Amino acid sequence: MADSLRDQLLKSGIVKQLKDEKRPQQTAPRPHASPAKGKPPHKPKPARSDGEIDxxxxxxxxxxxxxxxxxxxxxxxxxxxxxxxxxxxxxxxxxxGQLLNKADADQVRHFEYGGKIRRVYVDAAQLADLNAGKLGVVQNGGRYLLVPQAVAEQIRELDPHLVALLVDPAAAGVDDDGIPDDLMW
Structure with missing residues:
Protein backbone atom coordinates (compact mmCIF):
# COMPACT_ATOMS: atom_id res chain seq x y z
CA MET A 1 0.00 0.00 0.00
CA ALA A 2 3.03 2.23 0.12
CA ASP A 3 3.12 2.40 -3.66
CA SER A 4 2.09 5.74 -5.04
CA LEU A 5 -0.62 6.01 -7.61
CA ARG A 6 1.99 6.61 -10.29
CA ASP A 7 3.79 3.39 -9.39
CA GLN A 8 0.54 1.42 -9.35
CA LEU A 9 -0.38 2.75 -12.81
CA LEU A 10 3.05 1.83 -14.15
CA LYS A 11 2.83 -1.71 -12.76
CA SER A 12 -0.60 -2.28 -14.22
CA GLY A 13 0.59 -1.20 -17.66
CA ILE A 14 -2.07 1.41 -18.10
CA VAL A 15 0.54 4.13 -18.30
CA LYS A 16 3.91 3.67 -19.91
CA GLN A 17 6.83 5.57 -18.55
CA LEU A 18 8.55 7.71 -21.11
CA LYS A 19 12.28 7.40 -21.06
CA ASP A 20 12.84 11.03 -21.89
CA GLU A 21 10.60 12.06 -18.99
CA LYS A 22 12.65 13.96 -16.55
CA ARG A 23 11.66 15.28 -13.24
CA PRO A 24 12.29 18.94 -12.86
CA GLN A 25 15.51 19.49 -11.03
CA GLN A 26 15.56 22.01 -8.32
CA THR A 27 18.05 24.77 -8.87
CA ALA A 28 20.30 25.90 -6.10
CA PRO A 29 19.14 29.12 -4.52
CA ARG A 30 21.05 32.22 -5.43
CA PRO A 31 23.03 33.64 -2.56
CA HIS A 32 21.34 37.06 -2.58
CA ALA A 33 17.81 35.94 -3.52
CA SER A 34 15.42 34.76 -0.89
CA PRO A 35 13.76 31.45 -1.66
CA ALA A 36 10.03 31.62 -2.39
CA LYS A 37 8.40 29.92 0.54
CA GLY A 38 4.87 28.63 0.25
CA LYS A 39 4.37 29.87 -3.30
CA PRO A 40 3.26 27.34 -5.86
CA PRO A 41 5.26 27.24 -9.05
CA HIS A 42 3.91 29.47 -11.83
CA LYS A 43 1.68 27.51 -14.14
CA PRO A 44 1.05 28.77 -17.65
CA LYS A 45 -2.56 29.66 -18.41
CA PRO A 46 -4.35 27.09 -20.50
CA ALA A 47 -5.07 28.13 -24.05
CA ARG A 48 -8.62 29.36 -24.48
CA SER A 49 -10.87 28.43 -27.29
CA ASP A 50 -12.43 31.20 -29.36
CA GLY A 51 -15.79 30.76 -27.57
CA GLU A 52 -14.40 31.47 -24.10
CA ILE A 53 -13.72 34.88 -22.62
CA ASP A 54 -12.05 35.57 -19.36
CA GLY A 97 -59.23 83.45 -17.54
CA GLN A 98 -61.61 80.47 -17.79
CA LEU A 99 -62.23 79.71 -14.11
CA LEU A 100 -65.83 80.11 -13.02
CA ASN A 101 -65.47 79.31 -9.29
CA LYS A 102 -67.19 81.87 -7.05
CA ALA A 103 -66.18 82.66 -3.51
CA ASP A 104 -69.77 83.25 -2.45
CA ALA A 105 -71.16 79.99 -3.92
CA ASP A 106 -73.75 78.51 -1.60
CA GLN A 107 -74.55 75.07 -3.05
CA VAL A 108 -72.45 71.93 -3.10
CA ARG A 109 -72.20 69.59 -6.10
CA HIS A 110 -70.84 66.17 -5.09
CA PHE A 111 -69.12 63.87 -7.58
CA GLU A 112 -66.91 60.78 -7.61
CA TYR A 113 -63.27 61.31 -8.55
CA GLY A 114 -60.30 59.08 -7.80
CA GLY A 115 -62.45 56.55 -5.97
CA LYS A 116 -63.69 59.13 -3.44
CA ILE A 117 -66.62 61.50 -3.20
CA ARG A 118 -65.48 65.07 -3.87
CA ARG A 119 -67.33 68.41 -3.87
CA VAL A 120 -67.28 71.73 -5.59
CA TYR A 121 -69.17 74.83 -4.47
CA VAL A 122 -71.44 76.41 -7.07
CA ASP A 123 -74.43 78.77 -7.27
CA ALA A 124 -77.86 77.71 -8.53
CA ALA A 125 -77.22 78.70 -12.18
CA GLN A 126 -73.85 76.92 -12.22
CA LEU A 127 -75.40 73.81 -10.70
CA ALA A 128 -77.99 73.68 -13.46
CA ASP A 129 -75.33 74.22 -16.15
CA LEU A 130 -73.03 71.64 -14.56
CA ASN A 131 -75.77 69.02 -14.49
CA ALA A 132 -76.73 69.87 -18.09
CA GLY A 133 -73.13 69.36 -19.29
CA LYS A 134 -72.47 73.03 -20.09
CA LEU A 135 -69.78 73.23 -17.40
CA GLY A 136 -67.11 70.82 -16.22
CA VAL A 137 -64.89 70.33 -13.20
CA VAL A 138 -61.14 70.02 -13.62
CA GLN A 139 -58.70 69.00 -10.90
CA ASN A 140 -55.57 71.14 -10.90
CA GLY A 141 -53.12 71.75 -8.10
CA GLY A 142 -55.29 69.96 -5.53
CA ARG A 143 -58.30 72.16 -6.29
CA TYR A 144 -61.46 71.46 -8.24
CA LEU A 145 -62.04 74.21 -10.78
CA LEU A 146 -65.27 74.97 -12.57
CA VAL A 147 -64.68 75.62 -16.29
CA PRO A 148 -66.76 75.84 -19.50
CA GLN A 149 -67.47 72.56 -21.29
CA ALA A 150 -65.18 73.46 -24.25
CA VAL A 151 -62.20 74.03 -21.95
CA ALA A 152 -62.88 70.77 -20.12
CA GLU A 153 -62.92 68.93 -23.48
CA GLN A 154 -59.57 70.48 -24.48
CA ILE A 155 -58.05 69.50 -21.14
CA ARG A 156 -59.45 65.97 -21.57
CA GLU A 157 -57.51 65.73 -24.86
CA LEU A 158 -54.28 66.76 -23.12
CA ASP A 159 -54.68 64.69 -19.95
CA PRO A 160 -57.92 62.77 -19.35
CA HIS A 161 -57.08 62.20 -15.68
CA LEU A 162 -57.48 65.90 -14.89
CA VAL A 163 -61.15 66.07 -15.84
CA ALA A 164 -63.00 65.29 -12.62
CA LEU A 165 -66.56 65.84 -13.84
CA LEU A 166 -68.02 66.45 -17.25
CA VAL A 167 -71.61 65.37 -17.70
CA ASP A 168 -72.51 64.11 -21.17
CA PRO A 169 -75.47 66.29 -22.26
CA ALA A 170 -77.11 63.41 -24.14
CA ALA A 171 -76.87 61.08 -21.16
CA ALA A 172 -77.65 63.69 -18.52
CA GLY A 173 -80.92 62.91 -16.85
CA VAL A 174 -82.72 64.27 -13.87
CA ASP A 175 -85.21 62.19 -11.90
CA ASP A 176 -88.62 63.48 -10.93
CA ASP A 177 -87.21 64.62 -7.59
CA GLY A 178 -84.77 67.07 -9.27
CA ILE A 179 -81.64 65.15 -8.28
CA PRO A 180 -79.25 64.25 -11.11
CA ASP A 181 -78.94 60.53 -11.86
CA ASP A 182 -75.22 60.37 -11.05
CA LEU A 183 -75.89 61.59 -7.50
CA MET A 184 -78.23 58.80 -6.58
CA TRP A 185 -76.77 56.58 -3.88
Missing part, protein backbone atom coordinates in the same frame (compact mmCIF):
# COMPACT_ATOMS: atom_id res chain seq x y z
CA UNK A 55 -13.95 36.60 -16.28
CA UNK A 56 -12.65 40.19 -16.22
CA UNK A 57 -13.87 40.81 -19.76
CA UNK A 58 -17.25 39.30 -18.90
CA UNK A 59 -17.61 41.61 -15.89
CA UNK A 60 -16.54 44.60 -17.99
CA UNK A 61 -19.11 43.79 -20.66
CA UNK A 62 -21.80 43.32 -18.03
CA UNK A 63 -20.92 46.60 -16.32
CA UNK A 64 -21.03 48.40 -19.67
CA UNK A 65 -24.45 46.94 -20.51
CA UNK A 66 -25.76 47.86 -17.04
CA UNK A 67 -24.50 51.43 -17.49
CA UNK A 68 -26.16 51.65 -20.91
CA UNK A 69 -29.44 50.35 -19.44
CA UNK A 70 -29.31 52.88 -16.59
CA UNK A 71 -28.61 55.68 -19.07
CA UNK A 72 -31.54 54.57 -21.27
CA UNK A 73 -33.90 54.45 -18.27
CA UNK A 74 -32.75 57.91 -17.13
CA UNK A 75 -33.31 59.32 -20.64
CA UNK A 76 -36.82 57.82 -20.76
CA UNK A 77 -37.62 59.28 -17.33
CA UNK A 78 -36.32 62.69 -18.41
CA UNK A 79 -38.44 62.54 -21.57
CA UNK A 80 -41.54 61.60 -19.55
CA UNK A 81 -40.88 64.46 -17.13
CA UNK A 82 -40.47 66.89 -20.05
CA UNK A 83 -43.78 65.75 -21.58
CA UNK A 84 -45.52 66.09 -18.21
CA UNK A 85 -44.19 69.66 -17.80
CA UNK A 86 -45.42 70.54 -21.29
CA UNK A 87 -48.89 69.12 -20.57
CA UNK A 88 -49.05 71.01 -17.28
CA UNK A 89 -48.05 74.27 -18.99
CA UNK A 90 -50.66 73.74 -21.71
CA UNK A 91 -53.35 73.06 -19.08
CA UNK A 92 -52.37 76.26 -17.25
CA UNK A 93 -52.69 78.23 -20.51
CA UNK A 94 -56.14 76.75 -21.13
CA UNK A 95 -57.28 77.59 -17.58
CA UNK A 96 -56.16 81.24 -17.67
Missing amino acids: LAKAYAIRAQKDAEERKRVEQEAAEQARLKRERKANVQKLLE
